[in-house]
Every structure is written in structure tokens, then in C-alpha cells.
Amino acid sequence: MSDLFIKICGLRAARDVDTCVEAGADAIGFVFAPSARTVDAATARRLAGRVPDHVLTVGVFRGQPLTEVRRLTEECGIGAVQLHGDEGPEYYEALRGPGRTLIRATSQPRVVPGELGEDLLLLDAPEPGSGKPWNWASPDFAAPTGRWLLAGGLHPGNVRHAIETTGAWGVDVSSGVESERGVKSGDLIRAFIEAARPRR
Numbered sequence: 001m002s003d004l005f006i007k008i009c010g011l012r013a014a015r016d017v018d019t020c021v022e023a024g025a026d027a028i029g030f031v032f033a034p035s036a037r038t039v040d041a042a043t044a045r046r047l048a049g050r051v052p053d054h055v056l057t058v059g060v061f062r063g064q065p066l067t068e069v070r071r072l073t074e075e076c077g078i079g080a081v082q083l084h085g086d087e088g089p090e091y092y093e094a095l096r097g098p099g100r101t102l103i104r105a106t107s108q109p110r111v112v113p114g115e116l117g118e119d120l121l122l123l124d125a126p127e128p129g130s131g132k133p134w135n136w137a138s139p140d141f142a143a144p145t146g147r148w149l150l151a152g153g154l155h156p157g158n159v160r161h162a163i164e165t166t167g168a169w170g171v172d173v174s175s176g177v178e179s180e181r182g183v184k185s186g187d188l189i190r191a192f193i194e195a196a197r198p199r200r
């Protein structure tokens with residue numbers, strides 16, 4: 001794994017999954033929550049099967065029943081669960097399993113990493129997947145310490161500034177690497193990774 005953790009989310013096409021892997025993404029997300037980017041189980045399983053072991057596959061959920069989250073994760077061979085709902089610690093505990101990374105996504109900037117039992121905190125905009133940024137540059141924002149991901153309105157043109165301003169351990173993007181809503185652009189994926197992690 002590289003210094004900066006980069007997740008590209010909302011993948012629906014094999015070609016784009018391959019581009020993410022070749023360009024150096026650390027994680028690839030499949031959206032199971034209702035969205036323009038939702039994939040069905042068969043598609044997610046087929047796409048996840050293309051991803052090498054060193055790249056984390058992530059299932060994205062929002063307020064879905066535990067049984068559904070567990071079933072889709074297992075059925076599709078997904079390595080991590082990203083939760084955008086208001087699940088409590090029991091929910092995280094129930095999902096904990098060998099080799100499964102739990103990611104808590106929240107738009108509340110003052111949470112304590114790990115407090116619900118998550119392995120990784122993701123600070124996102126109030127409307128996840130909308131491409132709208134939140135005010136991570138505000139002097140009122142106190143970035144967490146340790147490992148956390150920044151998301152919300154990131155794109156090739158602002159990601160470096162966002163990392164330098166917040167000190168985020170990793171970044172996550174969906175809209176900012178699309179040519180139109182729900183359609184990924186190989187050029188933007190490569191540009192995002194290059195901008196986030198410039199070659200030395």
C-alpha cells in the first residue's frame with residue numbers, strides 16, 4: 001500500500017475497474033445503496049473478481065438491513081463495508097468478521113475515530129455521492145488524527161489542496177472522476193490519482 005490511500009467509488013464497468021487498478025488505486029467501491037451508481041450482486045461479484053488482492057473492494061450501504069449487507073458482502077466477495085447510515089455500535093459489532101474492514105461514513109466532522117467500532121473513518125459531505133464539497137478548509141474544522149478518509153466533491157483540481165489542508169490519510173472520490181453522472185472517465189481517474197499522489 002502506498003503513502004496516501006486512494007479509493008475510487010461507484011464503479012460499474014470492467015474497463016474502469018481495470019483503469020483504477022492500473023493507475024494505482026488502493027480501494028474500489030461498489031454502491032449497493034440506492035443511487036445512479038447502484039450495481040446488482042452479479043455485476044459487483046464479476047467486477048470484484050477482477051480486482052487483485054492488494055486492492056481493497058468496498059461495498060457502500062446506506063441504512064440497509066444487516067442481513068442484506070452481510071449477504072451482499074459475502075456473495076460478492078467484498079473486503080470492506082462502508083456504512084452511510086446512523087448504525088450504532090451493535091451493528092458494527094455484528095458485521096465484524098475475519099478480513100472485513102468496517103468503514104464509517106459521516107458528515108459530522110467532530111466524531112472520534114473508532115467510537116462505533118469502525119476500523120476507518122470517512123468524513124464525507126451531507127449528500128454522499130453528490131459531488132458537492134463540504135467546508136473542510138474551514139478553520140473550525142479540526143481534522144482527526146490517525147487514519148481517516150476525506151470525501152465529498154473532490155476532483156483532480158482540488159484533491160492535492162484538500163490533502164495538504166486537512167492532512168487526510170486518504171481520499172475517496174466518485175463524481176469528480178465522471179464524465180456524466182454514473183459514468184466514470186478513465187482520463188479523470190488517472191488524473192485524480194496523479195494529482196493526489198504526484199510521482200516523485
Ligand SMILES: O=C(O)c1ccccc1N[C@@H]1O[C@H](COP(=O)(O)O)[C@@H](O)[C@H]1O
Pocket residue numbers: 009010029031033034035036037060061062082084105122124125128129130131132133151152153154172173174175176
Ligand atoms: O456514490 C453514491 O451514489 C453514493 C450513494 C450513497 C452513499 C454513498 C455514495 N457514495 C459515496 O460518496 C462519496 C463520494 O462522493 P462524491 O461524489 O465524490 O462527492 C464516497 O464516499 C462514495 O463512496
